[in-house]
Amino acid sequence: MFELSREHDELRATVRKFLARRSEEGTVRRLMETSQGYDEQTWQVMAAQLGLQGLAIPEEHGGSGFGVVELQIVMEEMGRALMCSPFLATVCWAVPLLLESGDAALAAELLPAVAEGSVTVAVAVQDGERATVAQRDDDGWTLDGSKRFVVDGASADRVVVLARTPEGPGLFLVDDAASLVRTAMTTLDQTRKQAALSFEQTRARPVGDVGAGQTVLDAAMVTARTLLAAESVGTCARMLEMTVNYAKIRHQFDRPIGSFQAVKHLCTRMLIDTELATSAAGAAGAAVDAGDDAAPLLSRVAAAATSDALESVAAEMIEIHGGIGFTWEHPAHLYYKRAASSARLWGSSSEHRSAIFDLAGATK
Amino acid sequence: MNEDLLVLATTTAEREFATQAVAFLSARYDRRRSLTANWGEGDEALSLFHESTDAQERAEANAARAWQRARWDAGFGWIAGPVEYGGRGLPASHDRLYRMIEGAFDVPDMSPLRIGLGTISPVLVAFGTPELIETYAVPMQRGDLIGCQLFSEPGAGSDLAGVRTRAIRRGDDWVIDGQKVWTSNGSFADIGLAIVRTDADAPKHRGLTLFVVPMDTPGVEVRRIRQLTGGHSFAETFLSDVAVPDSHRLGEEGEGWKITNRALAGERRSVGDRSHEMNARALELLRTLAERVGRSDDPLVRDRWAALYVSLQSARFQQQRMQAVPEDRLTGAERAIDKVVVAWAFRDLGRLAAELLGPSFAADTGEWGTFAWTRWSLGALGYRIAGGTEEIIKTVIAERVLGLPREPRV
């Protein structure tokens, strides 16, 4: 566990350099005001030059076959830079879902396109006002109902949808997402878009076995959660860094504010929270790659640790910045909002803890 | 079997070493059994500090010495120690690895030796003459000598550089006068490492020097102090006209502050070693306790238990992650995080126990595994203070790891 290889350092450095050019504050601010929410050209370059979309996609499907641990490095860097892109939805969630589904044909069709940067895929799980139901007819399946909180749902080329079927929950792929009625939701975190989708007799293809939807989703969530945890670690680390840098330069009472113990101790607390969350996320990543039975539990531990760290680190960041931290102009609020949103994206920390209580009891 | 312990190793050399360590340990001791497996039997083992009688204390110290001797004979007694003195000369990371692995086995409690091995021996090796190393560090590593640290004084705790115990040169000797306090192991230690003032005119941090003081030197008087848990794990040490030869000076005159800080960093590092294992066992006990008192469906209890699970797991992974970081990338204060986190976990475990026990936390019903938690909770208070208070350590971390400007010093 926790091996630090030169390749990992190099990967991190490459991604950081790329994001420094492609996701600096001005770009983030510009993209967050658009409805698309990301820069398509950057997305293309990221696939063509760095191959990040395909990093953890198996080689047989056009990827480089690395693991979750490597993808976590990428996510950490994206979290630091508040990268605006459909990477979380497409690469961290839809890809594991397709792989977990065991649907070889669909994987062979879609994964190379994702790796190449030509397709983005969103995952729609939570029902809106109308429950989403799938029905079979002579030509296949159709979907009716609505979904909301769909991350990058408005921009995605395709959508994987969880829907009720007589055989139990099933996963379905909508190939032409643009044909859906899609409404952008106003989001707390403007750097990550969410949408409401509605389905009216929408043609869809089953992903894997129709009745296995929930099982596949649960399995994919382990990976997705572990990757979101890594992104959150990056966000925390950057918030800590910004705060410490500011505490070194801002003077009051003729001293840097960072020389006041009240400020120091808050910073130390931020460091401790960030460090523990980093370790928890790293352990979860290693467990997922090793196919360890404890991976579901450790992914929850990572999620709970990072969710709490996000919230407390973000709050202290604003506090230590004082008035400037409360302005629109300063980047702190962008991080705060990402933190507040990610901390409950796939369950709150107390929901994770509830699952932990049960999982930890079962593994005893 | 024991494969789980080998994953702690990060390099090939470490893996080979870990395999040897596991073989050594498993031939002698079982893995620690889960406490809940034999609920109601045996020692509740919830004391964080020693509550022993004199006779027990001696027996515990002897068991620790014997185990250290066995480690020594097998090449695990001084893993990072210099080869010329009988050490194995391996990197410090191997030593930490060994301690993490050993934590999984039901070995004797090494706390009587911890200060000697974790704090005093390393600075003797780093700053001592060959004679000091031969006479004191090597026997400590072999389990023959027990050390204690004579740092704190009634007037100098957090502000340790304010010590007033002084040493005056007399011929080849130094004569020490003053009073030390909170001396853990003081009642049975063979030697003490004392920080004393040798230059009253020098600035506070510069006038200090360290000496190795054999505890049987005339003029050394140890009086036990009863701690709030009821036992006597520390003492006050009076030093009146205590003569020690100049050869017992550790480092140069005036170098005492620098070396003491190195020693304290060693102490903070070694706190975490055993604590992770203790905490994991305590957490398991609490789960069973929750079931037994019918609260395992209570969302409040579930949440608090799981929150502890998250912090203990994270702290353990943190320890393992630090294991993989090369020494030269660390400032040294990173590991102090462990001390703070462990102390919080001790506290929170005790609080959850109290929540589950209700009135039986405050009055003993005689039932196994209930009132014993009071010892845990009370002991937890000491861990936030010993080895530097939480407040002081937070400041140290902020300055050394985060590089925040130092507090103004007088």
Ligand SMILES: Cc1cc2nc3c(=O)[nH]c(=O)nc-3n(C[C@H](O)[C@H](O)[C@H](O)COP(=O)(O)OP(=O)(O)OC[C@H]3O[C@@H](n4cnc5c(N)ncnc54)[C@H](O)[C@@H]3O)c2cc1C
């Ligand atoms: C169980 C136990 C075992 C011990 N074993 C040993 C031993 O073996 N050898 C030894 O020499 N000592 C030992 N000690 C002593 C220990 O190192 C001191 O108690 C500790 O450093 C605190 O010093 P103090 O007790 O004088 O408290 P004080 O320094 O008086 O502190 C009182 C309070 O003030 C706070 N405070 C003080 N200065 C500051 C500051 N600058 N900023 C913010 N807050 C501050 C502290 O955090 C604390 O909350 C032991 C203590 C305990 C509890």
